[in-house]
Amino acid sequence: LTCSSDANPPVDKYTWYKKTVSSPKASGQSYSITNITSEDSGEYYCEAQNQYGRLNSSTLSVDVQYGPKNTSVSVSPSGKIVEGSSVTLTCSSDANPPVDKYTWYKKTVSSPKASGQSYSITNIRSEDSGEYYCEAQNQYGRLNSSTLSVDVQYVDECTAHSQICGENSTCLNTNGSYSCHCLPGFKSNRIGLCVDINECVEEKRYCGNEGLCHNLIGSYWCQCSPGSTNYGHKGTKCVELSCDPQEAQPGKTLPGLGSLMSLVRENCLWLRNSSTSGPRQPPLGGDVLLKVRYHFLTLTPSLQ
Known part of the structure; x- marks a missing residue:
């Protein structure tokens, strides 16, 4: 910045000021700012002085971009x-x-x-x-x-609103949302409610040719006809029940096997000839013994 002034005798003192700063910035006719920064932006003016007086210049705006x-x-x-x-x-x-x-x-x-x-x-x-x-x-x-x-x-809707999915369904919380899933034995209807699946509409598919299907809320059970069984699994198909004795070969009979097989056959006959008025177990856990019989003979064919 350079300050000029008309004076006689010539100006013998120049002083530099920046507006808003009370103390002088420099002295001399020129004021150089090296490596200028944004903080140097502002209004500058100079004061010229000789023995007869002093006078300030107008301000000059320095705009550092x-x-x-x-x-x-x-x-x-x-x-x-x-x-x-x-x-x-x-x-x-x-x-x-x-x-x-x-x-x-x-x-x-x-x-x-x-x-x-x-x-x-x-x-x-x-x-x-x-x-x-x-x-x-x-x-x-x-x-x-x-x-x-x-x-x-976000809110866990499943916890905050326990009935948000209605009955017979489970709520799965997801990021920012949730989803409803029907329990086994139920399906979603047109308005999104979980309703019972009537498995007995397709009786043969679920209970087989030897079974009578009984629908329950969320489930079903198969009533097996005389001479058939589902071996205690009331939700599976009924199959023909065979109680033919299995003869053990000489020298290959395990101790107690004959008694076990006799007990199994006795319970098998009870199942085949008993009433099928409802889902109930035969005496002595006959269904379990039937499973033992079939699994035993399957796993140990050399003893048949």
Whole structure:
């Protein structure tokens, strides 16, 4: 900066001032600022003095231009971010000339999320959680802000509303939502309620040719006709019951095998000839003994 003044005798003292700063900045007809920074911006003037007086110049504006600095992100409203609410992220940056382009990014996502000084997310979801930052740009450069963490808190609908899925169903909580699943023996109807599946509509498929299907809420049982059984598994098909004795070969009979097989056959005959008025067990656990018989003979064919 150079100060000029008409005086006679010539000015013998020049003093430099910056507005808003009370103390002089320098003395001499010229004032040089090396490696100028944005802090040097402002209004400057000089004072010229000789033995007859002093006079200030008008001010000269020094406008130092620079790229974005101190870029930061803020969120409004502050506090907890609850799913379904709306938030606005705002980018701030010191730049001269002012920032002419703001770009928003989410960490782990390569493409920009939005542009503009503010980025609003309405009806925010848990998927919107993450680290966000903005990029500020003007003709002299660009600068990213530090990241701001957005933590979207959401309600566990399954816990908060225990009957949200209705009866005969289970609720599965997911991020930002939930899903309902019908219990075994139930299916979803047109309005999303879980209703009983009547397995007996397809009786032969579930109980076989020898069984009579009885529907229950959420289940069913098969009533086997005389001479057939489902070996104690009331939800399986009925098959023909064979109580033919198995003869053991000489020298291969295990101790007690004859008694066991006799007991098994006795219970087998009880099952074949007993009433089938309802789901009940024969004496001595006959169904279990039948299983023993068939598994035993299957696993030890050499003893048959």
